[in-house]
Each structure stands twice: as C-alpha cells, then as structure tokens.
Amino acid sequence: MPTNVLYLIEVLANGLMAGVMYSLVALGFVLIFKASGIFNYAQGVMALFAALTLAGIMEGQVPFAHMINAVFGTKIHHFGWHVPALAAIAMTVLVMIAFAWAVQRFVFRHLVGQEPIILFMATIGLAYFLEGVGDLMWGSDIKTLALGLPQGGSRWLEDATAGWGGDDFYGFFIDKLDIVATGVAIVLVASLIAFSQYTKHGRAMRAVADDHQAALSVGISLNFIWILVWSLAGFVALVAGIMWGAKSGVQFSLSLIALKALPVLMLGGFTSIPGAIVGGLIIGMGEKLFEYTFGPMIGGATENWFAYVLALIVLVFRPQGLFGEKIIERV
Amino acid sequence: MTLKKLAALALTTTLAAAPAVADLVIPDLSYRTGPYAAGGTPFSDGYQDYFNLLNARDGGIGGEAVRIVECETGYNTEKGVECYESTKGEGALIYQPLSTGITYQLIPKATADQIPLHTMGYGRTSAAKGEVFNWVFNYPANYWDAASVMVNYLLGENGGSLDGKKIALVYHNSAYGKEPIRTLENLSAQHGFKLDLLAVDHPGQEQKSQWLQIRRSRPDYVLMWGWGVMNQVAVQEAANIGFPMENFIGNWWSGAEHDVTPAGAAANGYKSLNMNRINAELPVFADIKKHVHDAGNAAGDGSNIGKVLYTRGMYAAMLAAEGIANAQSIHGVSDITPAQLRDGMESLEITNARMEELGMGGVGPAFSVSCSDHGGNGLGIVQQWNAGEGKWVALTDYITPDDAVTQPLIDEDAAAFAAENNITPGCL
Incomplete structure (x- = not known):
C-alpha cells in the first residue's frame, strides 16, 4: 500500500480519536439541553472546575487558601496530605453534585418559565462566576493530574506496522491516552443510555425531556430531575476535564474546550447522545483530513474554523443536526 | 435628597476614593486570570515585588515612592487597551504590557501620548529602531x-x-x-x-x-x-x-x-x-523575602520567587527603575515625567558591576541603549530542563545574534512603518 494512503489512514484514525475527546465535552451540553432546554454555556468551565477540584483534592490543597491568608494573616496552603485518586474522584463527584444543587436552588428555580435566551444568559453568568470561584478556590497555577493515565504512542502498533509502505512509513501512531478516552467514552455513553432506559430516575428524566407539563402531572419532581441532570453533566465534565487535563495539565484554558464541542453539537444535534458521539467523530475526522490535505497549501491551522464550516453545511440542510429532533412549529 | 446634596455626596466620595498622590506611577498590565494566567502571574509578581522592595528598602527611587496600578488584561488585546486608557491619566510613567497583541495596539497610542513603552523580548521587533519608534523600547533582546x-x-x-x-x-x-x-x-x-x-x-x-x-x-x-x-x-x-x-x-x-x-x-x-539567567540564590531574592514577603506585601502568594518568569518580571522592573534613576540624574529632578523617563531609557547603560550591586549579578547581560538602538544587544542563553531535579540548567553562555541578518530586516520594517505613518525618522 502506498505510504500516502497509510498516512491518510493514520490521520483518519487520529481524527476519530480526537473526535471522541470532543464528544466527551459535547455530551454534557446534550444532557442539560435535552432535559431542560437550557444551552449550558458553562459546560466548558464545569470541566475546568471539576478538574481543578480533583487536582486540588489530590494535592491536599486548602481551598480558598489565598483568601483565608489575606483575611486572617495566616500562611496555609496545604493540609499536608495527598488523597488517593479514586477517593479524590469520589469527593469531586460530591462537589459537582453540590454544585448542581446550588445551581438549581439559587439560579434556575428562580427562572422557571423564562425565555430560553434568559436561561442562556444565566449560564453565561454562571460560567464567569464559576471561573472566578475556581481561581479563588484553587489558584491559577497549572496543576498536574497524577492519575497514571498512559500517554504516548503505542509502540507495539508502531513496531508492528513500521515499513508497511516502505522505509519512509514509520508505523501507525495512536496515542494511548486517546485509546483510553475512547474506552471511557464507550462506557460512559453505554451507562447513560442504560440509566435513561432501565432506571426509574432515567425514565423520569426522559419524561421531563419529552414534556415538562406531562411529567409534572404524573408526579415527577422537576426540581429533583434537574439536579440529577446537572449532576450527570458535572460528572461528564469531570471525565472530559481529566482526559483533556492529562494532556496539558489542569489550567484555565481547559474552559475553552467548549469551543471544540460547539460544532459537534451543531452537527450532531443538541438533543441526541448518539448524535454527540457521531458528530464528534465526523468533526474530528473531517478537520484532521482537511488539515492534512489542504492545510499545507493555505498556511495550516485550519482545524478550528473548518470544524465550524462543516457544522454550518449540515445546519443549512438540516437545522436540527443529523440526530436532533425535528423542529415542528404549528400555527 | 436634593440634586445639590447628591452632587456634594458624589464629589466627597470621589475625593475620598482618590488615591493618595504618589510620584512615580507604574501601571502593571497583568493577567492573573484566563488561559494565559500561568505565565502572566509570575511575571507580574516579580515586576511588582521589585518595586515594592525599592519602596520598602530604599524609600522608592531617588526618594520618590513608586505607586503600582495593576490592571487585569486577561491577555486580551481589547482589555489591554482599556487598561492603558484607564491608567494613563494617573500619571503613568511607563507601560510593560507583556503581550505582543496589546503592544501593537499601544504603539500609536503611547507615541501620541508620549509615554514610554517597554516590550522586553516581545512586541514589534522593528521598534528597536529608535529613530522611528521614539517611545518604544524592546531591550535587551527581540524576537528576531x-x-x-x-x-x-x-x-x-x-x-x-x-x-x-x-x-x-x-x-x-x-x-x-x-x-x-x-x-x-x-x-x-x-x-x-x-x-x-x-x-x-x-x-x-x-x-x-x-x-x-x-x-x-x-x-x-x-x-x-x-x-x-x-x-x-x-x-x-x-x-x-x-x-x-x-x-x-x-x-x-x-x-x-x-x-x-x-x-x-x-x-x-x-x-x-x-534572556535572563535564573539563580535562586540571588541576593535580591533574599531582600525581597525580607522586605516584601515577610512584611506581607507580596504581589502573589510568594511561591513564584526565583522561577523563570518571576525573575524576568523582576528584571523588567529593575530595567524600568534604572531608567527612572537615570532620568532623575539627567534632569536633576526626582519627580520625573514620562518624557524625562524616555530620555533616561534612551541613555541607559547596564553594566555587570551594576547588576552585581543590585543583587542580581548575571541575570542579564551588559548592554547600552541609544537613539538608534532601542533593542539592546539581543543576547540569549540556551537552557535545558532536568526533569529529575525539576530545574532548568544553563547549557551555554550568552550567544550573540547575527546582526547582519536582523538589522537589515529591522531597518526595512521600520522604514515601512515610518512611511505608513508619515514619520520622519530622527532622535528626540
């Protein structure tokens, strides 16, 4: 097989893997939008906040240390212990559940019945608030996530495929972290689907997503379901934060990963979990393929904008996205 | 409440809220938040801590206290320009925006307002041509x-x-x-x-x-x-x-x-x-710990001291302070204006002996500034990361750039800028 074709396959495979990483972020958006009709602008910041909290707990950092020291004249920064990864993840999940409760109790309970644009604006405020709280709690320095996730190319795969297309083919490169992320995404999506299909609360969540009024009339607590959905979105944000944070360290640019999820949502639809996955795969593969084939001719760095071009093309022909629910407005 | 009472209250509040008059105003266009905070924070800590050291240890510069006005830019060009506009009225002497994007926007503004801009190792490279960029300095080195x-x-x-x-x-x-x-x-x-x-x-x-x-x-x-x-x-x-x-x-x-x-x-x-060597044992760090951190006046939490970007921020502050001291000496006044500081910067001479005297021997190379050269000598070292010990190790001494390559490019770019902006090159 010619080397160029082999490299093209490598680009496509890595595009698919990158797409999975985008999907991890997009999933959180879909969960909240599907259940409450809110486009959660704060999803990227939630990923940042969750990862910061995890790293902070693992390192035994004192939350709000800077503020405490400024007020009381103390010099405390660390508790002096390190928390094992699994325990820290469990504690971070609890923090995200508390966050979901607080969001519901102090923000959205007061905005029931408001226009979607108002709810969207509230999430913008929430995003900046959460970014500030994250900074105050854990500081703005870059934190390393020592979860022991594998990194680097799979040497086995490289060695096994090296030389297939001649001496200038160095074997297929697949990042081990991307393989882990793909496994995690599969488990996550399967769990979310199983939860929504086979559990009482999952069915209640779907009922709320279908029709708030009808769900209320059969005794489903909207308040509880929304806390549940925000908690699930918080958990998904934690997973996305861990995967992205493992690449770059946990830092404030993590909040910008939401920008990678937007074209995925536009393409896959805002209401479909499978759509978020397929959308991510198409965007990941499409942008990497475009960069590989046309990037060198036009100066490169095409991925950010090309993802949106791809999404816009789908949007023009199918406004609800590939998997979104069809928009029907009756007069 | 009548309109008069309201106006009086507003005036009283404004007067009460006005900062105490200080003589040497140094804005710090920092970024401690956002995606670039990890780089912006240590630089700003070093920049502010050095001026605070001069205030605490030496009573300021030439007897005049330094007042730092911090403004958060988030490394965002628009916010950076807003920070410039909102702080220049306080009597700002010099700007160090730590962003090439902000620098490009501030070059025409600072030139029109006649406030020196110091873009140390970043910004517009051709600003090294002092006859065209009278108010911009990018010593000791630039991108080229x-x-x-x-x-x-x-x-x-x-x-x-x-x-x-x-x-x-x-x-x-x-x-x-x-x-x-x-x-x-x-x-x-x-x-x-x-x-x-x-x-x-x-x-x-x-x-x-x-x-x-x-x-x-x-x-x-x-x-x-x-x-x-x-x-x-x-x-x-x-x-x-x-x-x-x-x-x-x-x-x-x-x-x-x-x-x-x-x-x-x-x-x-x-x-x-x-562009700056790092050495955690510098005497100036001991002074900063004693006079600034232990006194509870650290710009940050004190954890960045001695790091690469902290040292660079401190180095930038030292170059500004030396420019101020030089301006005070040239003009015979301690309460200098931005124009006088520009003169001080344009005739600045940094020697190894002076660096030793300041407690930061070897941090930067010796260099001098002139009207035709606002860029310094452009030296840089190569350092290598030792992950085991968690520190940078200098591999080389200062390496000289090839001026025969960079100078014609600087001349060409500066000439194009002068033509675009109707500037007649010359010294002030």
Whole structure:
C-alpha cells in the first residue's frame, strides 16, 4: 500500500480519536439541553472546575487558601496530605453534585418559565462566576493530574506496522491516552443510555425531556430531575476535564474546550447522545483530513474554523443536526 | 435628597476614593486570570515585588515612592487597551504590557501620548529602531534576535553548517507567533536548511495534526514560538511521538517551569532560550523575602520567587527603575515625567558591576541603549530542563545574534512603518 494512503489512514484514525475527546465535552451540553432546554454555556468551565477540584483534592490543597491568608494573616496552603485518586474522584463527584444543587436552588428555580435566551444568559453568568470561584478556590497555577493515565504512542502498533509502505512509513501512531478516552467514552455513553432506559430516575428524566407539563402531572419532581441532570453533566465534565487535563495539565484554558464541542453539537444535534458521539467523530475526522490535505497549501491551522464550516453545511440542510429532533412549529 | 446634596455626596466620595498622590506611577498590565494566567502571574509578581522592595528598602527611587496600578488584561488585546486608557491619566510613567497583541495596539497610542513603552523580548521587533519608534523600547533582546540565536546555537552544534538540515517552526498562529518567520526564512536561505512552518491556532490545546506532520517529515530540529497552553501541549505531543527532546527548542516565552512540569519525566531534555539567567540564590531574592514577603506585601502568594518568569518580571522592573534613576540624574529632578523617563531609557547603560550591586549579578547581560538602538544587544542563553531535579540548567553562555541578518530586516520594517505613518525618522 502506498505510504500516502497509510498516512491518510493514520490521520483518519487520529481524527476519530480526537473526535471522541470532543464528544466527551459535547455530551454534557446534550444532557442539560435535552432535559431542560437550557444551552449550558458553562459546560466548558464545569470541566475546568471539576478538574481543578480533583487536582486540588489530590494535592491536599486548602481551598480558598489565598483568601483565608489575606483575611486572617495566616500562611496555609496545604493540609499536608495527598488523597488517593479514586477517593479524590469520589469527593469531586460530591462537589459537582453540590454544585448542581446550588445551581438549581439559587439560579434556575428562580427562572422557571423564562425565555430560553434568559436561561442562556444565566449560564453565561454562571460560567464567569464559576471561573472566578475556581481561581479563588484553587489558584491559577497549572496543576498536574497524577492519575497514571498512559500517554504516548503505542509502540507495539508502531513496531508492528513500521515499513508497511516502505522505509519512509514509520508505523501507525495512536496515542494511548486517546485509546483510553475512547474506552471511557464507550462506557460512559453505554451507562447513560442504560440509566435513561432501565432506571426509574432515567425514565423520569426522559419524561421531563419529552414534556415538562406531562411529567409534572404524573408526579415527577422537576426540581429533583434537574439536579440529577446537572449532576450527570458535572460528572461528564469531570471525565472530559481529566482526559483533556492529562494532556496539558489542569489550567484555565481547559474552559475553552467548549469551543471544540460547539460544532459537534451543531452537527450532531443538541438533543441526541448518539448524535454527540457521531458528530464528534465526523468533526474530528473531517478537520484532521482537511488539515492534512489542504492545510499545507493555505498556511495550516485550519482545524478550528473548518470544524465550524462543516457544522454550518449540515445546519443549512438540516437545522436540527443529523440526530436532533425535528423542529415542528404549528400555527 | 436634593440634586445639590447628591452632587456634594458624589464629589466627597470621589475625593475620598482618590488615591493618595504618589510620584512615580507604574501601571502593571497583568493577567492573573484566563488561559494565559500561568505565565502572566509570575511575571507580574516579580515586576511588582521589585518595586515594592525599592519602596520598602530604599524609600522608592531617588526618594520618590513608586505607586503600582495593576490592571487585569486577561491577555486580551481589547482589555489591554482599556487598561492603558484607564491608567494613563494617573500619571503613568511607563507601560510593560507583556503581550505582543496589546503592544501593537499601544504603539500609536503611547507615541501620541508620549509615554514610554517597554516590550522586553516581545512586541514589534522593528521598534528597536529608535529613530522611528521614539517611545518604544524592546531591550535587551527581540524576537528576531531569538531566531538568530537559535540558529547560531544549532550552527555550533553542527560544526558550523546546517546545510541540508530540516528545521520545523511550530508557532502560535498570531502576530506573536509569526514574528520570527521572516528572519528564519532569511537564515534558511543563508545557511541552506529547509524550513517547515506549522501554525497552531489559539489556544493550542489540540496539536495532533502538527505533531503527526512532524512525525512524518522527521525534521532534525523543531523550534517553537508558543505561549500558554500551547507550550505544555507541544512538549507532551513531542514526547508522545518520540521526538528527541534535546532537538526541540522553544523561545524564551516557551521555557518556564510550568511549560514542562505537566509532561513530567517525558519533558526531560527539552531546551529553550532565556534572556535572563535564573539563580535562586540571588541576593535580591533574599531582600525581597525580607522586605516584601515577610512584611506581607507580596504581589502573589510568594511561591513564584526565583522561577523563570518571576525573575524576568523582576528584571523588567529593575530595567524600568534604572531608567527612572537615570532620568532623575539627567534632569536633576526626582519627580520625573514620562518624557524625562524616555530620555533616561534612551541613555541607559547596564553594566555587570551594576547588576552585581543590585543583587542580581548575571541575570542579564551588559548592554547600552541609544537613539538608534532601542533593542539592546539581543543576547540569549540556551537552557535545558532536568526533569529529575525539576530545574532548568544553563547549557551555554550568552550567544550573540547575527546582526547582519536582523538589522537589515529591522531597518526595512521600520522604514515601512515610518512611511505608513508619515514619520520622519530622527532622535528626540
């Protein structure tokens, strides 16, 4: 097989893997939008906040240390212990559940019945608030996530495929972290689907997503379901934060990963979990393929904008996205 | 309440809220929040701590206290301009925006307002031409010096020839990242190496395509012009594809501790330029700890002291303070104006003896500034990350850039700027 074709396959495979990483972020958006009709602008910041909290707990950092020291004249920064990864993840999940409760109790309970644009604006405020709280709690320095996730190319795969297309083919490169992320995404999506299909609360969540009024009339607590959905979105944000944070360290640019999820949502639809996955795969593969084939001719760095071009093309022909629910407005 | 009472109350509040009059106002356009905070925070800590040291230990500069006015830019150009506009009225003497994007916007404004702009190792490279950019200074080194220093280092590593070698430049797709391209293209033609350009979009969280391309094309060396998360991801991706880290060299904005620590042991051997040597045992640090940190006046939490960007921020503050002291000496007044500071900066001379006297011997090279040269001598060292010990190790002494390559480019770009803006080059 010619080397160029082999490299093209490598680009496509890595595009698919990158797409999975985008999907991890997009999933959180879909969960909240599907259940409450809110486009959660704060999803990227939630990923940042969750990862910061995890790293902070693992390192035994004192939350709000800077503020405490400024007020009381103390010099405390660390508790002096390190928390094992699994325990820290469990504690971070609890923090995200508390966050979901607080969001519901102090923000959205007061905005029931408001226009979607108002709810969207509230999430913008929430995003900046959460970014500030994250900074105050854990500081703005870059934190390393020592979860022991594998990194680097799979040497086995490289060695096994090296030389297939001649001496200038160095074997297929697949990042081990991307393989882990793909496994995690599969488990996550399967769990979310199983939860929504086979559990009482999952069915209640779907009922709320279908029709708030009808769900209320059969005794489903909207308040509880929304806390549940925000908690699930918080958990998904934690997973996305861990995967992205493992690449770059946990830092404030993590909040910008939401920008990678937007074209995925536009393409896959805002209401479909499978759509978020397929959308991510198409965007990941499409942008990497475009960069590989046309990037060198036009100066490169095409991925950010090309993802949106791809999404816009789908949007023009199918406004609800590939998997979104069809928009029907009756007069 | 009547309108008069309201007006009186507003006036009283305004007067009460007005800052105490201080003589030397230094705005600090910092970024402690947002995606670039990890770089902005230590620089700002060093910048402020040094001025606070001068206030606490020496009673200011020439008997005048320094008042720092901090304004958060978030590394955002629009916010940076807002910060400039909102602080210049306080009697600002000098700006150090730590952003090439903000610098480009401030050059015409600062020139019109006659306030010196110091863009140390960043900003518009051709600002080194003082006859055109009367109010802008970029000493002790600029981007084109950095590109030339990198190539000179590689020439030294390859027996004086790079003929037939392949060098890739991974750069932030912004005004900052594009700065070295022309210089490297000229150097490529001169030394016979092939140059591949690989742009990475802001913020640089995703670089898989670029590093797969590097893996395919197998360059001998990769140079990097990165900032923020782009640096950490690039180091990790280089390690992922198994690129030899000792052949990967970042510029001086890609060589801080936080750029390499997220990759852990995989970052071992990565190299970068530095315009300021680091040495945790500098006497000035002991003074800062004693007079500033222990007194509870640290700009941050005190944890950044001695790090690469903290040292650079402190170095920048020292250069500003020396400019002020020089201006006071020239004009015979302690309460100087921005125009007088400009004179002080334009005749600044930094000697090794003076650096020793200031407790920061060896941090920067000796250099002098003149009307025709606002850029200093452009020296840089190459340092290498030792992941085991968690520290940068200097590999070289100061390396000289090739002025024969950089000066014509500076002259050409400055002449174009002068023509575009109807500037008649000359000294003030």
